[in-house]
Amino acid sequence: MLGQPDALVLKGMVGLLGHRGPDGKGIWTDDDCGFGHARLAIVDIEGSKQPMVSDEGCVLVVNGEIYNHQHIRSSIQDFRWRTKGDSESILALHSRVPDWVSRLDGIFAISLWDPIRKELTLARDPLGVKPLLRTIVDGTLLVASEAKAFRAHEEHVPAMDIEAMKTRIAYEYPLDDSTLFKDVEQVSPGTYEVWGLDEGRAVLLERQRYKHWRLTPDENWNDPQGLLDSLTKSIADRLMSDVPVGVVLSGGLDSALVAALGHQAAELAEQPVPECWTVAEDEDNPDWQAAELVTSELDLVHHQRILEPDSFHSAVPDMCWHGEDLDVTVMFFQPLFQTMAKEVSVGLCGQGADELHAGYPRYRNLEKHQNLINRRLNKMGIEHDLNNFDSLQSSLQFELDHGQLSNFQLRLVDRHSMAHGLEVRVPFLGSDHVEASIHLPMNERLPKNGTWGQEKQALRKAAKLSPLPEEVVMRPKLPAGRATAPKMLDDFLEQMMPRANELMKRYPSLAKGLQEQKEIALGLGLFESMHIINRGLERNKMSVEGLIDEIL
Numbered sequence: 001m002l003g004q005p006d007a008l009v010l011k012g013m014v015g016l017l018g019h020r021g022p023d024g025k026g027i028w029t030d031d032d033c034g035f036g037h038a039r040l041a042i043v044d045i046e047g048s049k050q051p052m053v054s055d056e057g058c059v060l061v062v063n064g065e066i067y068n069h070q071h072i073r074s075s076i077q078d079f080r081w082r083t084k085g086d087s088e089s090i091l092a093l094h095s096r097v098p099d100w101v102s103r104l105d106g107i108f109a110i111s112l113w114d115p116i117r118k119e120l121t122l123a124r125d126p127l128g129v130k131p132l133l134r135t136i137v138d139g140t141l142l143v144a145s146e147a148k149a150f151r152a153h154e155e156h157v158p159a160m161d162i163e164a165m166k167t168r169i170a171y172e173y174p175l176d177d178s179t180l181f182k183d184v185e186q187v188s189p190g191t192y193e194v195w196g197l198d199e200g201r202a203v204l205l206e207r208q209r210y211k212h213w214r215l216t217p218d219e220n221w222n223d224p225q226g227l228l229d230s231l232t233k234s235i236a237d238r239l240m241s242d243v244p245v246g247v248v249l250s251g252g253l254d255s256a257l258v259a260a261l262g263h264q265a266a267e268l269a270e271q272p273v274p275e276c277w278t279v280a281e282d283e284d285n286p287d288w289q290a291a292e293l294v295t296s297e298l299d300l301v302h303h304q305r306i307l308e309p310d311s312f313h314s315a316v317p318d319m320c321w322h323g324e325d326l327d328v329t330v331m332f333f334q335p336l337f338q339t340m341a342k343e344v345s346v347g348l349c350g351q352g353a354d355e356l357h358a359g360y361p362r363y364r365n366l367e368k369h370q371n372l373i374n375r376r377l378n379k380m381g382i383e384h385d386l387n388n389f390d391s392l393q394s395s396l397q398f399e400l401d402h403g404q405l406s407n408f409q410l411r412l413v414d415r416h417s418m419a420h421g422l423e424v425r426v427p428f429l430g431s432d433h434v435e436a437s438i439h440l441p442m443n444e445r446l447p448k449n450g451t452w453g454q455e456k457q458a459l460r461k462a463a464k465l466s467p468l469p470e471e472v473v474m475r476p477k478l479p480a481g482r483a484t485a486p487k488m489l490d491d492f493l494e495q496m497m498p499r500a501n502e503l504m505k506r507y508p509s510l511a512k513g514l515q516e517q518k519e520i521a522l523g524l525g526l527f528e529s530m531h532i533i534n535r536g537l538e539r540n541k542m543s544v545e546g547l548i549d550e551i552l
Helices: 007-016 069-075 088-096 147-152 162-171 224-237 253-260 262-269 286-297 311-323 333-341 353-357 366-379 392-402 404-418 431-437 457-464 480-484 486-506 508-514 518-536 544-549
Strands: 025-029 034-038 059-066 106-114 119-124 133-137 140-144 191-198 201-209 245-248 275-280 302-306 346-348 423-425
Touching (some): 007 034, 133 147, 162 366, 224 431, 253 286, 311 333, 311 486, 311 544, 333 404, 353 392, 353 404, 353 431, 353 457, 366 508, 392 404, 518 544
Parallel strands (some): 245 346, 275 302
Antiparallel strands (some): 106 119, 133 140
């Protein structure tokens, strides 16, 4: 809280985010600024408690991991180090280096208060792996990892942002800094903001983009080994932990490649080889079988769970509560992360590979995709002719910059893993691998012809040099939710379709855009009932039917 901080409000905000940090809580305030923190202890378990205060009086709360913290420690000699953790490296850099944010290599959402300058700096990692949301209530700036935390302030009344909903329905993800909540925004990926006070009210003083990845294809590229090595290095960095680490193994190429490089990465990091976790609706599921093949061939410990018959009904309310979006089809995240969290505090996943390496089926027919979005927008009264998807390069850059990655894929993983006190890291978005990937020619991502004939050609060439079995290297892309539990999903949607049809009538300005994706109408009804009715408090234990029927 910047401006009129209140320890009771901060305590309430921390309470609403307690699932993210089950290992400790802390509150700090002065006359102008206040911090609350719920800790998930991963590095320096006994030390590194937050909020963290430096000798200069600067105060820090951070969510995430700084992978180059040991390098920062060795490069700054005149700082009195109090912990063995990575978070303190932020305070050290801030006190010594003007461009301190750009020196950090990691995933992070940072709030840092300088009481001398009376400035609050907010900073988010380059690709938006970690969330950082803010709103202003009666002149007070509220900042949190999830929007639900703002409800601890009695003057904050959550409301739907209908224009953001239209964008979400058309593109299938919110654009840029928007959220689905009115007047709640995000700090942009790769950006820092400096906030101050004007007569006790929070004001934005400065906003800077400190890192922006641009696709710069090199048509002479021919280095699959270098691409593979960059991913191995990123995995090794993400094994930095004083607690056990696991791999989210779906059986698809991306997560399987992370698992396959586990032995080599563990040797580099001098850490244990991570074990693997898989869920599916039955043992005949292709993902289940591919995951079994990977772990048996590569001598990896494999934890498996067959989903219970009522899994959808029990998981969807949790998905809505934690996801703060309209998701209903990727239910498997909840039971998977819940199972992992019983034994590990850190997971590695394959997210980000499709955005870097052109893995989605829509990239094969960009004109059709562009027309689909235009049609949805026009049906909802937004006259707009897109040119964002004129080429594969412009499409990848647009989605990288405007929300497909940060507002959809990374949000899904963050919210549904942290729902169970599990931090999931994203090796494909490590700086080494991103830097190697941005130079790939478009035809090496999605070949127009040739013997490969599949998406992510360069990545598959690299995977061929790994220990991964050939049949997994060449597995085609499957949609995650439907691939894991297709029968459960179909049964759930069939059962809920009468309610979806009724919900279409409730949102006349959105209904025409929802006609081809009625499962999103279900998500919209759940979102309103869960997060808007009664200020979204004490509603996360209700059933799917109960939540929807209350607003019909």
